[in-house]
Amino acid sequence: MTTLTAPPPVRDRQRRARPVVLILPAAILTAILMVIPIVATIVRVVASGGTGLTELFSLPNVGRVFLNTAGWTAGSVVGAIVIGYAGALVLQSARLRFAGLWRGLLMIPWIIPGVVGATVWRWTLSTDYGILNQALLDLGLIGEPVRWLSNPDVVLWAVALIQIWVTAPFVMLMVSAALTSIPAERFEAARLDGAGGLAILRHIILPAIRTTTGICVLTLAIWALNSFTIIWVATSGGPAGASTILPVLLYQAFQNGDQVLVSSVALVQVIIGGVLAVLFARTMRTDLEEQT
């Protein structure tokens, strides 16, 4: 390796310099594409005297919408993480052949157009002519068709399932890659020490991919908070608003041309997303500082 012959002062000087030019494009893009619209939104909400917010919070189903959004986000994030991890761990195994092919196939849900995926699931989950009910009936697992998309108690989880199906490949990809960078020696050392699969998981794998997990959770949560196509195609937010979440509310206001309500819902979404982003940045701060 090299020996450090450069005098420390030069290095520190460079590190403290302001790399304005490098950051400028990204910062300008963010300013134009994000800050100005956010500020405009806030201005619109404030200028209307908060009528948009009162309108939003006095909608008959607003409590339900927030509850649904929370459940949907939590459910789809957890589900995608579990399935993504499972996929990555399975593909990682040295015993597996054609891992590349399996990985490619498992990516397909992320690649097909969103509307198509949602529609196919809608057909599959259909009470009367969906193959899922057909298969479950044939296997004798259920006595009569389950109303996946028309039973208000089940519908939110049914559509969360679709979201999980679409987003798990992303997690699988990120985790797969992270796993390959764990040096093989650690596994061998652990095995020599007699550790079983579960212990390896807990003590070697999970700590090593902490940052990846963080990025995945944040991305999944943002996708969940902005996801509208799946629910719209599958249930249009029904029945009776049982699967309506914030983004669906936003779209409905948008279609009605109700600018004030649109701004208010958007502001609420930005605040929620912002909180998540800040939490993420804080959690990752320690990791990054250890790295640099």
Place this chain on the structure above:
Amino acid sequence: MRRSLGRASAGAGLWGTLAVLLVWSLAPIAVMIFTSFKKRADIFAVPVRLLPESWTLDNYRTVFTSSSMPHALLNSVIIGLLVAIATLVFCFSAGYALARFRFRAARPLALFILLGQVVPLTVLLLPVYQIVVSLKLSDTTIGVAFAHLAITVPLVTWMVRNQIAAIPYDLEEAAQIDGGSRFDAVSYITLPVCAPGLAAAGMFAFLQSWHEFLFASVLATSTASRTAPVALTQFASEFDVDWGATMAASVVLTVPIVILFVVMQRYFVAGLTGGAVKG
């Protein structure tokens, strides 16, 4: 004896999990593919059948001869590549700066950029539209690509920043000692190490652009820059949707990307490494 039994059951568990995951991922895809070969009356037949009663290529014929889908596929690929490249260029410079330089504004700036990811697109629609139009880029692939940067730059900046932070600065320093400029150090040392990770981030940006509908529908007024998701809706007439053609179009859209992905995935796996793991 006990050990090999343990091994065997572990093996079975492995294949079992893989099988479950494959069925879970691909069953709906099978529905999509078989539907693309079905005649209209077959698609909604009750009781539902997975396989077509009589196979037909009509849907594919429709897609290739009387739709704007092939052109739209091309547009989407071009836009996706433009977005991926532009994202990587901007985010690499910003991510590098944020990772390497220690200045007071670094952390707030990084957070500021990340917050860009949480804004709903409906709010961005009119401002972005006006910007693109005033740049005289409406109805062009470049205009749509510019709009898509809004959903790729924030997260990718962070991915790259983590990536680079995991690479010890000593490596670049050593290159500089040998007489190269900092720029050279980066392009000859850091870039190759990051390249797989950048490829992964690029793929993420590509797919974000690939799926995006709202901006693309408003910014593309003619087939010159219409993208695939928007073109898919052309099979929905006012009262009716030609699902066979839609599924066929969807297959046509997906196959090239899957092939591309399978080819690229060796880079991926090696690739998302640097930013995610310590040492």
Place this chain on the structure above:
Amino acid sequence: MAEQGSTRPNGAKMAMRPRTQVFLGVVVAAVLAIAGTVVYNVAGSQESDNTVTWWVPDWDYSKAAGLVPQFEQQHPGIVVNLVQTTGDTVANRTAVALDSGNVPDVITESLARVRTYATKGQLAAVGDLYGQDMPVADFAPGLVDALTFDGQTYAVPYRWATNALIYNPTLFAAAGITEAPRTWADFERDAKLLTKGDVVGTAWPMKGDPSDLTLRFLDFAISDGAKIAGGTPQLTASSSEAAVDLIGGSVAQGWASRSSFELDNTGIRELFLQGRVAMYPGGVFDVDAAVKQGAPVATALLPGPDGPGTAQGVGWGYLIPKASAHQDAARQLVSFLARPENMAALTLTFPARISASTDPKFTTPQRQPYAVQLAQHSVPAPNDPRWTSRVQAVHDKIQEVALGRTTPADAAAQIQALAG
């Protein structure tokens, strides 16, 4: 891999440059390409003074393309630039275009949204186009009024249609029913008779666009005493209750498909074509589809509480944005398109002008009840944006009755509070 840089002698310094140069070269090329596109766009956008840009949805595009040459022949000097929009995106694109000022010259848009644009001052008044060649009396009753605000008319309709009752005569005959239901009592009795085995009496579109369901709700409410004044519905508690009971109650009781929650208009049509739904209020397109497929179909007037019911008309028309730079040419195009024969060519459902509906494709026996419904028992659908913003809530209330969670009386009271 890092080593290679550090162990080479200084001569390697020169070898490092090329990559940097390549990188810079790519950046320069990109900037040039973007600048080039911009310049090309600016240069190319010098239109002639008489180019009319017309936004047409997908489904009308090929017919429009056939009409354009005729127009250009009759009006030498005007060139029509046809731009194809996709049906789903018309609302968004029109709104964004009008809001931003970057407008085409003629837009084919749904008449339900005209009022929103007109009240924002974004549309040009086209009242002067109505006259000798295009008399107001030739349009469906109340139609032009619905498009007139503050004394000015802002759109020229070309398609206008209502729902009517579609039913399967074979299933009816098998159940011993000799004629289509004329009153709500008949409707309910017949539907219960027809619901057995795989077949349900009727079904409602509870998925998809919420306005599909509320349209049917409002049709029933209007038949029972509610009114539409100035584009705003004026509901009464009793008519709302009767309407909600008919729709929600039928699902709760089972003589309307319980899977209505998963059905949109297309789904109901498909089930009807397969003989699993016996009758339902539907549009003319469904009738044409059944005829084309050879499925048994017959039509009748919508049933009302004690006689024919009232149906709302919905349709599409032409708008001219106020900010358009080619007003004269645009008006000439719209006048041309509004001629009866051209209107008939572009219309799948029913033309807005009565004189245009003499075209044979509109006078088939199955379409007869639709023509009567339109001429004698129809009102234009409401276009008040405040009603539009309440549609989702009303829709959800109806579904709650269908789920058995609320009684029709309670639901009607809540709807009254929301939209009364």
